[in-house]
Amino acid sequence: MDIQNFINQLSIDCVIFGYENQQLKVLLSKSKFKGDFYTLPSGFIFQNEDIEEAAQRVVQERTGITDIYLQHFNVFGKVSRKREEFLEKLIKLNYSESEDQQRQSDIYQWFTKRFVSIGYYSLVDIQQVTPQPSDIDESIGWYPVKDFPTLIMDYNEVLENAYLCLQSDIQDLSNIYHLLPEQFTMKEVQDIYETITGKYFARTNFQKKVLDLDVLERLDKKFTGAKNKAPYLYRFKK
């Protein structure tokens, strides 16, 4: 890792949301290190790179997609952030006593310093994503927002905070479509909206409300083979 070219003590943390099987999910990775270390996709900022670009890069590396919807939601800059207890556990489980010289290395110096995190959340079409583990990840995958593993440091709070911001931001239905494929039915829009807000909306009024926003264009009907009236497909206007 080319530590020299990064901004010191500053990181980008991305909460990547997707929607699948009536569930809102987040992309989390599990570290190669011994011990169950789950974490958010994160990265550092090159000296010649805008932070927005760095966030794009982080999401692109883990998802494979381009043209990514990103939203800054908070910064996390407390001194501790439960870093010490994470590092202690990590070192205890992964390094023997004799590897003391390890602790003198640049990498060790880099990672044991305090970090300020810039938090972004991202909304992606989960069908477009093929999760790609980084070289320090054992695995990477989607976990339901309602049931995800304990994360390292203060990342549980970071994730919860991103979720709260998403719930608030999505009220006006302006960014919900980033979670959807190119074409979708009204029921899919409503399902996502109800899942994220946790509230139920009357079907007929929801349809009217959304169409009145005048952001959708109606396409052909979608014949699923179900023995009922086929719903229209919609697409967001450009």
Add this chain to the structure above:
Amino acid sequence: MDIQNFINQLSIDCVIFGYENQQLKVLLSKSKFKGDFYTLPSGFIFQNEDIEEAAQRVVQERTGITDIYLQHFNVFGKVSRKREEFLEKLIKLNYSESEDQQRQSDIYQWFTKRFVSIGYYSLVDIQQVTPQPSDIDESIGWYPVKDFPTLIMDYNEVLENAYLCLQSDIQDLSNIYHLLPEQFTMKEVQDIYETITGKYFARTNFQKKVLDLDVLERLDKKFTGAKNKAPYLYRFKK
């Protein structure tokens, strides 16, 4: 300045809002350096200091008040941020050719690096504030949001962005009271709200709307000596 103890390439920028004479104002300082360099109150983060604490410190140093309302609104992390043109002008106007060794100094190295800004806005009771210039300020004072001088780097955009966020955040009237003194009349609340939103509200309905929020307690009447019915004073509930 104790550069060693700060986080590198990271700064706190504070947009401090106050309200006076029917105008929303921001606190800006003018640099001691030759050339008209106006800027936002800003500072750096000590290694052993939460960023929220750093922001508190910045606002406290410039205003003298404690117990400060702060709201993070954005980060500014583009590579350039018009830094080069600012530094060029600053050096041209303030250093002679012979002072080349200056450029080797720690301070020079510190300030010429790229910075990522963490933006906070603050709402204060302007009557409580005695603006205090820092050691690099020639002066510090309040300027109307509708008419303030050109700022260095991209700080004009930072300020405008803070103002937009304030306009959005204040819709629910939840944080407006930080701009008011301990006790105030309904007309003062309405004046501030109208000034910030730029919209006019019917007096009688505004009163009802605010009282229905159930966040104010009514105190005694305020006798101003004007020959009309005295308005009630209010205070925000704890």
Add this chain to the structure above:
DNA sequence: CCAAAAGTGTTTCACTTACACCCATGA
């Protein structure tokens, strides 16, 4: 022809906005 779900129209209700009215104040 029937069950299931989609789409549309209509009624009802609640809340906002507009406005009318009365009250307190001090010259």
Add this chain to the structure above:
DNA sequence: TCATGGGTGTAAGTGAAACACTTTTGG
């Protein structure tokens, strides 16, 4: 007693929520 601005109640209007109804689909 009068002009001025503050406080409250009520009518009108608007938009959301509830609900009834019609249409489409495939077994």
